[in-house]
Amino acid sequence: MLANRVSSLTPSATLAITAKARELREEGYDVIGLGAGEPDFNTPHNILEQAKKAMEQGYTKYTPSGGLLSLKKAVSAKFERDQNLHYDASEIIICTGAKHALYTLFQAVLNEGDEVLIPTPYWVSYPEQVKLAGGAPVFIKTYEENEFKITISSLQAAVTSNTKAIVLNSPSNPTGMIYTREELEMIGKFCVQHNILIISDEIYEKLVYDKYRHVSIAELSEDIKKQTIIINGVSKSHAMTGWRIGYAAGDKQIIKAMTSLASHSTSNPTSIAQYAAIEAYNGDQSVVEEMRVAFQKRLNIIYEELIKTPGITCLKPHGAFYLFPNVSKAANLAGYDTVDKWVEGLLDEAKVALVPGSGFGAPHNARLSYATSLDELGRAVERIRNFMKNRMNA
Structure with missing residues (x-):
């Protein structure tokens, strides 16, 4: 019944990991999701006000x-x-x-x-x-x-x-x-x-x-x-x-x-x-710069912490809000034969959600979004390290 064009599509790796993280949260687990591709800030107030004004004036x-x-x-x-x-x-x-x-x-x-x-x-x-x-x-x-x-x-x-x-x-x-x-x-x-x-x-x-x-x-x-x-x-x-x-x-x-x-x-x-x-x-563009500065602060802190993890190497990015570490060695050290399985294990055992790089055409890497608070990022890296320590000592 389905068209060939639909049958040939590859499901989104980002949406898949997000859905699984959501399921675990609904089951009561404390999951730290680092798969999101969106800023964690709310839309600036002046933009919200303009949208409200447009509705009130009938621009619907x-x-x-x-x-x-x-x-x-x-x-x-x-x-x-x-x-x-x-x-x-x-x-x-x-x-x-x-x-x-x-x-x-x-x-x-x-x-x-x-x-x-x-x-x-x-x-x-x-x-x-x-x-x-x-x-x-x-x-x-x-x-x-x-x-x-x-x-x-x-x-x-x-x-x-x-x-x-x-x-x-x-x-x-x-x-x-x-x-x-x-x-x-x-x-x-x-x-x-x-x-x-x-x-x-x-x-x-x-x-x-x-x-x-x-x-x-x-x-x-x-x-x-x-x-x-x-x-x-x-x-x-x-x-x-x-x-x-x-x-x-x-x-x-x-x-x-x-x-x-x-x-x-x-x-x-x-x-x-x-x-x-x-x-x-x-309107006022200052909030754009404020968000950029916040992301840069997170990047500088979380990058230095992440690369201390055994088996993880990473180029320091210059833009966006993602780290894309090579975790193939980490996966091997933890007893997994693919990064996809390592990402799955990390979510199951440590309750940290990353996106496997295979969905981006890079099977040795994983994507980590730092579009979340420094506190959450710090907790996530600590869990990743403990996950690796436990797996390597098992």
Whole structure:
């Protein structure tokens, strides 16, 4: 009875571990969940107030399928302010979250058999969305010694006559790594030369630490900008994951096609959430920096503690709010033959929920979110250490 496209999907590893952690909590266990991909802060008060005002003023009706013009203007102003990029309203679509923007984009540009280059590790939904659009994900393996970044040589080896697009995610989920301007320039020029569409997922752009800064590949040259579709949203930057507002910006023909698709799927993003997003971009931005500083403090503390654990090594990330340690040796020391089983054992015995890296195309790693309090993070690391100690002494 099911369509082939659905039968071929791989279940989300993130949602699976979250569901199991929830079940254990419902059974009365004290579970520390570090699988969440969302800020633990509430949406800023000024945004909440604007949403309330919109409801009271009756802005609860349908909006244009591609989003409110006033929100498109706010997004355009954000691009001018942050990246010195100019996009007209016709080059922007507002979607029901950045995930929906990606999904709609793949549906709009991919034909059967088109190949999309996806560096590993990758966010879990990239390959599944490509497959749903009839495309073929082609994975470019990256390595820890190169900070999980692709190189021109690895790009050259992956490109075929069927290559249509590449997905870049900087800062990265799950690794937290960031491409430098020089690295992006090389990738951008290569894609222009080979007519490869660049899909730049920049959802974590505001969460960058230490001396690093986010660079949008579209700001490097006009030729690269023409070849790029930027995906972004307010979920991570303004703690608005549940509001489901994301967007895409780029070639107006692609944006027009995406808007047509949206008109037959979602009709429009939620009106109230759109008015909230207008305030997110036009209102006070100081809270964005406050959250970034809080995440950086957590990172600096929890990273130093985690790497003291036997068998765990980890590159220190430069952005987002994840650690992506290599735990393959830890799994072996604890008597498990795979990291997936180690993660499962950690949840069963220590009641700490991590996400296995296999769901991100990296079977030797696990993802740990530090989007929770320092107290919870400290308790989690202590449990991980005790778990390892008990397993190694068993």
